[in-house]
Amino acid sequence: MRLGIVGTGSISLRGLLPHLTMADVQDRVRVVALCDPVLDRAQAAAAKFGVPAAHPDLASMLDAGGLDAVSIATPIGLHYEQAVTAVEAGLHVHLNKTMTTTVAEANDLIARARDRGVKLVASPGELINPRLQRIKELVGSGALGRPTWAVTGATFGRYHEEEASARLGDDPLTNVNPAWYFRKPGGGPLYDMTVYGLHALTAVVGPARRVTALSGVRISEREFRGERLPTDMDDQTMIIVDFGDAFFAHVYGVAAGSLPDLGRPLIFGTEGTINGATLNGEVIDYPGRDVAETYGYTYALPHVVGDHRGMEEAHVFEDVMQLVDWITDDTPTVATAEHARHVIDIFESAYRSAATGQVQELTTTF
Known part of the structure; x- marks a missing residue:
């Protein structure tokens, strides 16, 4: 599964990127692109974690193509708009907590994902x-x-x-x-x-x-x-x-x-x-x-094994892997x-x- 990460702030730097770029998950998921309006941060994160591409915004990351899913790791107030953009592009979406800020946003996002045939996983699972x-x-x-x-x-x-x-x-x-x-x-x-x-x-x-x-x-x-x-x-x-x-x-x-x-x-x-x-x-x-x-x-979560134990934000990594399993193996999630x-x-x-x-x-x- 080719994953793009939207936002290279604290949760990405401490959790998503360290876990998802480890060798033991590369047969299941690859982080292939990052985006952040602070472009030098996205570029520095890409260089540190071996991610091929860094972009200044979600639109340019989607325009570049080559993605199956995104993890949205931006400030919570941005989640809805960015998730809608990704869903309308036909991508599966993991949303870091909290998924949206209102029920109306959540209803619309769920309906759009159903209509587009894409999957949503919402932290915290x-x-x-x-x-x-x-x-x-x-x-x-x-x-x-x-x-x-x-x-x-x-x-x-x-x-x-x-x-x-x-x-x-x-x-x-x-x-x-x-x-x-x-x-x-x-x-x-x-x-x-x-x-x-x-x-x-x-x-x-x-x-x-x-x-x-x-x-x-x-x-x-x-x-x-x-x-x-x-x-x-x-x-x-x-x-x-x-x-x-x-x-x-x-x-x-x-x-x-x-x-x-x-x-x-x-x-x-x-x-x-x-x-x-x-x-x-x-x-x-x-x-x-x-x-x-x-x-x-x-750290007792099913995908948190080996060197993942003791690393920060293991539960966020687990939630992304729930999306990976759902896409690749059709294994549903409780998240x-x-x-x-x-x-x-x-x-x-x-x-x-x-x-x-x-x-x-x-x-x-x-």
Whole structure:
């Protein structure tokens, strides 16, 4: 499969390119082109990772031809337009999280892909992980008794400003500015970080029905290498998600601070609690547990083997390989666009609830 990567920012430099240019996957997928409006960054990345072509934009990369699929690794607010362009060119698409920023965008993209006969894989593919599969089995079999409520969320902190390998150097590959994470559209901790836990939670307990929320900007300006970065996307959002039958979840994306020992997911029931890798304080067993305990949660994924273990952003590599398998072997994936659309529905509806003061009914399922 001939893959083009759209965007050579942090996620590409730390995750996509290091994994996808390793020798052990070249019989399945080849990265043959990159594009980025910072052309010297695309060119430097192409030189470092042995990619044949670098382009200043998606249009010129598509005009050059020779692609079967693209991975879109740009700021989230650009995903929809770029994915539509790729789909209309007849290419399969992997979208890094979050797939789009609105349900309307997601609906249109899914419909276009269906009409063009191309495949969409949307990160994060949380249910690919064998630990979460086992948690889903445990909850379904009644290990918690009757589930009562759940919590998931994430905090921005200064993670993006301090990604040393991509932010703090002096050359195009290490001086990527993180300003977009704090701007509309697509910035903020929900689309960027909370998306993981919410994908995991909904994968386990199923789709939600409605939400209510409070949201706003708490830190109006951030500092990066002496530059002041304005925040106009909400960095503080508290959501109550209603899954029906009085089963509720607290979902948050905040500027700083997090709950202690919070894994994904944290689910309470009448007979116990699942918190990350434990059930009632006892470690949950699952295939690949030894690997996860050695390298980390995401390193038990099926394609993350050998030297891929211990490298950054292994879960993003896994999601791309899900697309590769779907195209080449007709092996479907659980990292579906429909699941991604439902999580987007929760986020978009939460912002609308915060703006209106009203509970919002969700319009999607998966």
